[in-house]
Amino acid sequence: MPEPVFDASGTPSHMASICQRRYTVFAAFSLILSLWNSCSVPEVMCSLLNDTNGLIAFKNSVDPGKGLNWTGTDVCRWPGIYCSNQTMLRVTEIRLPGRGLYGTIPLGSLGQLTELRVMSLRSNKLSGSLPVDLANCSFLRSIYLQFNELSGLLPRNFTQWPNLVHVDLSFNNFSGPVPRSIGGLNQLKSLFLQGNSLSGPLPSINIPSLTSFSVANNNLSGHIPNTSSLGGFGRAAFSGNSLCGFPLQECTGETNLPSPFQSSASIGHHRKLSAGAIAGISIGGFFLLLLLSLVCVLLCMHGRSTKQNQPNPYPLQTSDTNAIAEGGAVSRTENITGVSGVASSEPDRNKLVFFEGSRYAFDLEDLLRASAEVLGKGSVGTAYKAILENGSIVAVKRLKDVNIERMEFEQQISGVSKLKHENLVPLIAYYYSREEKLLVYEYMTNGSLSALLHGNKGVSRTPLDWDTRVKIARGAALGIDYLHSNGITHGNIKSSNILLTNNYNSSVSDYGLAQLVSTTPAANRTVGYRAPEVTDVWKVTQKADIYSFGVLLLELLTGRVPSQASMSDKGIDLPRWVQSVVREEWTAEVFDIELTRYQDIEEEMVQMLQIAMACVAPSPDQRPSMMQVVRMVDDLSKIGTDQPPKLPKGT
Numbered sequence: 001m002p003e004p005v006f007d008a009s010g011t012p013s014h015m016a017s018i019c020q021r022r023y024t025v026f027a028a029f030s031l032i033l034s035l036w037n038s039c040s041v042p043e044v045m046c047s048l049l050n051d052t053n054g055l056i057a058f059k060n061s062v063d064p065g066k067g068l069n070w071t072g073t074d075v076c077r078w079p080g081i082y083c084s085n086q087t088m089l090r091v092t093e094i095r096l097p098g099r100g101l102y103g104t105i106p107l108g109s110l111g112q113l114t115e116l117r118v119m120s121l122r123s124n125k126l127s128g129s130l131p132v133d134l135a136n137c138s139f140l141r142s143i144y145l146q147f148n149e150l151s152g153l154l155p156r157n158f159t160q161w162p163n164l165v166h167v168d169l170s171f172n173n174f175s176g177p178v179p180r181s182i183g184g185l186n187q188l189k190s191l192f193l194q195g196n197s198l199s200g201p202l203p204s205i206n207i208p209s210l211t212s213f214s215v216a217n218n219n220l221s222g223h224i225p226n227t228s229s230l231g232g233f234g235r236a237a238f239s240g241n242s243l244c245g246f247p248l249q250e251c252t253g254e255t256n257l258p259s260p261f262q263s264s265a266s267i268g269h270h271r272k273l274s275a276g277a278i279a280g281i282s283i284g285g286f287f288l289l290l291l292l293s294l295v296c297v298l299l300c301m302h303g304r305s306t307k308q309n310q311p312n313p314y315p316l317q318t319s320d321t322n323a324i325a326e327g328g329a330v331s332r333t334e335n336i337t338g339v340s341g342v343a344s345s346e347p348d349r350n351k352l353v354f355f356e357g358s359r360y361a362f363d364l365e366d367l368l369r370a371s372a373e374v375l376g377k378g379s380v381g382t383a384y385k386a387i388l389e390n391g392s393i394v395a396v397k398r399l400k401d402v403n404i405e406r407m408e409f410e411q412q413i414s415g416v417s418k419l420k421h422e423n424l425v426p427l428i429a430y431y432y433s434r435e436e437k438l439l440v441y442e443y444m445t446n447g448s449l450s451a452l453l454h455g456n457k458g459v460s461r462t463p464l465d466w467d468t469r470v471k472i473a474r475g476a477a478l479g480i481d482y483l484h485s486n487g488i489t490h491g492n493i494k495s496s497n498i499l500l501t502n503n504y505n506s507s508v509s510d511y512g513l514a515q516l517v518s519t520t521p522a523a524n525r526t527v528g529y530r531a532p533e534v535t536d537v538w539k540v541t542q543k544a545d546i547y548s549f550g551v552l553l554l555e556l557l558t559g560r561v562p563s564q565a566s567m568s569d570k571g572i573d574l575p576r577w578v579q580s581v582v583r584e585e586w587t588a589e590v591f592d593i594e595l596t597r598y599q600d601i602e603e604e605m606v607q608m609l610q611i612a613m614a615c616v617a618p619s620p621d622q623r624p625s626m627m628q629v630v631r632m633v634d635d636l637s638k639i640g641t642d643q644p645p646k647l648p649k650g651t
């Protein structure tokens with residue numbers, strides 16, 4: 001029975017047990033070496049020496065910056081190395097995610113850890129191919145090597161690790177075929193190979209235990225094998241390849257048929273092209289290019305003259321980046337709304353209706369003169385950031401497809417305007433005309449939680465620390481609880497609808513819109529947050545909101561994007577994935593790599609995970625109410641007490 005990673009106090013439990021039964025194996029490293037050389041000691045000691053030597057070889061190769069603080073003679077005390085007394089204190093786990101490891105895993109290193117169960121080296125910069133002697137680690141259950149720069153072929157014979165349960169090799173540079181032998185891993189629960197350069201057909205994988213799977217964004221081609229275990233995974237698991245068949249589009253003609261023979265045939269054909277043919281193609285290509293350039297130049301010249309003569313009434317819709325780059329005020333006839341100062345025939349076309357207690361003082365004219373940039377396009381319309389001449393900044397949501405009469409619109413919006421809470425984005429004003437419906441909100445300076453978590457993954461990224469994540473979760477929970485206690489269902493809880501101020505106070509946006517735009521088709525709404533019982537996206541219950549909030553908590557904990565409706569899907573089914581993870585011994589693997597830098601947060605993270613899992617319970621009745629969620633988050637965060645902030649490790 002595998003041990004849990006954390007015990008009740010949040011301390012790694014195997015570490016605790018190891019500490020109890022730890023014995024000093026060797027007095028000094030020199031002694032280790034002399035023992036190794038003579039090897040007249042019992043076999044277990046030799047094996048332990050192999051572990052030590054293997055780890056030293058690994059460190060020497062991948063830790064040039066000497067970031068691994070592996071000192072002392074007892075490998076079981078080295079950070080990231082775990083032993084088990086069940087295996088006579090042999091190394092059973094190596095967990096070094098995000099430790100800046102760099103270089104290749106050499107032969108004679110990890111391949112010496114013959115009792116290894118868990119190899120977690122994700123999010124490093126490991127490169128080169130996997131050493132063949134990893135075959136010696138025949139007890140391996142979990143391999144996490146995602147987000148490295150590993151390359152070469154995948155091991156041909158995966159059945160050399162018959163106990164494998166979790167394999168994540170995603171986001172590396174592996175090439176060549178997906179080995180058929182994977183199909184023989186009958187305990188496998190998760191297989192992630194997405195984001196590599198794997199090619200050829202997808203072999204038949206029929207493993208009943210498989211619950212998580214992706215081969216997206218490789219170069220695979222041909223039919224998706226029609227097996228019962230692959231049939232349950234959505235399109236996103238296969239997208240970004242040249243695959244066809246369920247759940248992607250049907251295979252048509254020869255183009256989608258398994259390709260190894262086709263491609264080798266066509267390569268052969270290319271090789272046989274004569275020099276004359278090549279010259280002909282080159283000359284033809286040159287003239288075609290010349291012709292295309294000419295057409296482009298003519299089109300550009302024509303475009304410019306048209307622009308000068310005819311003002312575009314919707315500049316931000318058609319050329320967002322130009323509008324931002326030009327940065328100028330939008331003129332009266334070229335404005336956010338598209339409402340020309342002279343075009344509308346409605347008597348109160350200029351009326352921007354402010355709600356009671358608004359601290360803003362501007363009218364439609366001012367809004368039309370504001371400079372604007374597109375914040376994003378959502379399912380109900382486009383959102384703009386508008387900077388008014390008096391310096392005020394507001395967010396303007398230009399609703400599309402609102403087909404209700406003025407009176408009904410005003411009634412609905414007046415109800416929405418009465419919802420006032422520090423964790424709701426304040427609605428300031430609205431505008432209604434036959435052509436345009438606008439909602440004006442307070443602008444939230446720190447953008448959305450989605451952008452904060454998933455945007456800017458470059459070196460300039462500021463990590464989102466644990467306390468801030470808890471603060472954001474709590475604010476969002478309070479906002480949703482306020483809506484629920486007023487009988488309102490949000491219907492679209494997701495990270496792009498949680499907006500943040502400078503101090504990371506979080507507010508819920510887009511509340512009360514479901515009623516306004518009920519006629520809008522909602523095909524492109526995000527599905528990753530949708531509760532399983534919801535079949536009509538506009539008819540959601542408060543319990544479905546709680547499910548969505550649970551997914552949002554999982555997003556905060558894992559840093560992963562929940563699966564999207566769109567085909568450019570980077571996400572996964574978060575509740576399903578996390579469930580499969582926590583059933584195993586590797587709870588620690590779910591947490592965002594960014595969080596591993598902070599001290600003393602394991603217990604809180606595990607508690608937050610429990611709250612999230614309660615929220616995403618498949619049955620609505622089993623989910624807590626939002627008020628209970630707020631209480632649980634409060635218990636966990638103890639916000640307002642004198643808790644010191646969580647510091648990065650090593651400080």
Ligand SMILES: Nc1ncnc2c1ncn2[C@@H]1O[C@H](COP(=O)(O)OP(=O)(O)OP(=O)(O)O)[C@@H](O)[C@H]1O
Nearest residue numbers: 375376377378379380383395441442443444448496
């Ligand atoms: N008041 C605001 N302050 C700052 N940014 C905002 C504001 N309102 C919306 N945004 C940002 O504008 C973008 C578009 O928002 P919008 O609500 O129109 O679409 P969405 O949230 O992406 O999708 P959906 O329509 O399904 O809610 C999002 O990135 C959102 O974070």
